[in-house]
Amino acid sequence: MNVEMIRNSDLQETLIAMADEDQRVLKELSDAGELPSDAYHPVMRSVHEWNAAKLKSIIEEHGWPDRSIAGEKGAEAAWLIAQHSVSDIEFMQKCVVLIERSLRDGNVDGWQLAFLRDRVCTLTGQKQLYGTQFDVDEGGWPIPFPIDEPDEVDQRRFSVGLNSLQERISEMHERERARRRSAQASA
Template identity: 30%
Template sequence: MPTIRLALILTVLLPALCAACRSTPTQPTLNLRLKRELDSIEVVDQRYRKLMMGGTTMNSRFDSVARAAGIPPEQVGPYLSRRMSAQDSTNVVRIAQIIDQYGYPGRTLVGTPTNEVALLVIQHSTRIPQYLPLVKHMADKGEVDFYLYARMLDRHLMYQGQEQIYGTQGCGYSVPNPTTGQHDWIKFIWPIKDAAHVNERRKKAGFDSTVEANAQRLGIQYKPMTLDEAKRIEQAAKAAPPSHP
C-alpha cells in the first residue's frame, strides 16, 4: 500500500511540477563582455564634458588642464573641445560596429543603465537622423526608456531648425550688444511646439521634472520663445565678427 500511495502522489505532482517549469520565464543572459566595453565607452564620453562643466570648481579644473597640457589657461576651452570631438568620433564608429553586430544594445542584452550608453554616444554625434528610428523602435519595445528617445528627438528637431516637443534642449549664442559693443552670451530653451502643454507631454514621456526645472538645471531662466525669435538670435550670432578678449 505505501508503494501504491507514493505512485499516486508522484502521478499527481509530476505533471504540476512540469507545468510550473514550463511557465517560469527564463531570465535573459547579459552579454557581460559587451556591457563592460560600453561602460568603458561611457567613461571616456564623459571625460572631457566633466572638465568643461561650469560651477565653482571650473577655474581650478582649467588650471590643472593647462598645467598638464602645457598651454595657457585661455586655450583650455578650445583644447578640451577638440579632444572631446575627436573622442566622440571614435566612440560613434565603435557604437556603429556594435549595432551592426548585435542590433541596438538594449536592456535585454546589457542591462541598465548600460542600455543608455549607445544612445548617449549617438546623441553626441552627427548620426542622430540615421539612428533615431531605431531608438524609437527600441523605446517602444521597452529596451530603453521612452524619455531618452524623446530627448534625442528634441535634439534632432533643434538641429533641423524646427520646434522641439519636450523642451529638453537649451542653446546659447554670443551676440554683439549694440549699446556696449561687447558680446553678450544669450542662453535660452529652444522653442517648443505647443509650449503651454509641454509639462503634460514631459510627464507622459517619463520625465521627472518640469520644463522650468530642466531649464534651471541647464543654467537658463525659462521663457517661451518663438522660432522666429530664436532664428534672429542665431543669425545675429553668425553674422557678428568674433569677439576679442
C-alpha cells in the first residue's frame, strides 16, 4: 500500500469522524428538546467552530478534500462541515469557490455546491439559487427562503442532480408531518 493511499484513508476517516460528531451532537440536542431553538446553541456552535478550524487546516495542507483526495464519504463529510460553518461566512464563501473548482473537475457532486451556495446566500441576505434552504411559516411548515429567478429554479436544480422544488417542498412537509406525529405520540 502506498503512502498516498494511507494518507487519503486517514484524511477520509478524520473528516467522517468530524461529521459524525456533528450529527451525534445535533441528534443529542434535538432528542433533549434543546434544538431547534432561536439562538445558536453553544454546544452546537462549539462543534461547528472546532470542525471549521480543523477543515481550514486540512484545506491548507491538501486543498479541498474532494473525492479524489478524501474519497466519496470524506468529500461529503467535508461538505457537511463547511455547510455548518455558519459562524464564519467568509470561510463558507471560500469553500464555495473550492467546491466549484472540484465540481468542474468532476470530483464532487453538484448538490454540494447548490446547498452550500444557497446557505451562503441566505446567511448574507441574498436570494438563493437552488431553493435548498428552508424557513418556516407562521404554522411551522417549511417554506423555501426567497429564490432568485424562481421560474428557472427547477432547471438549476436538475442541472446539479436535485429533484424539482415542488417535490422537495413535499418531502419537507412530509418530514414535518412525521415529526408532529412523533411529538403527539410522545405526549
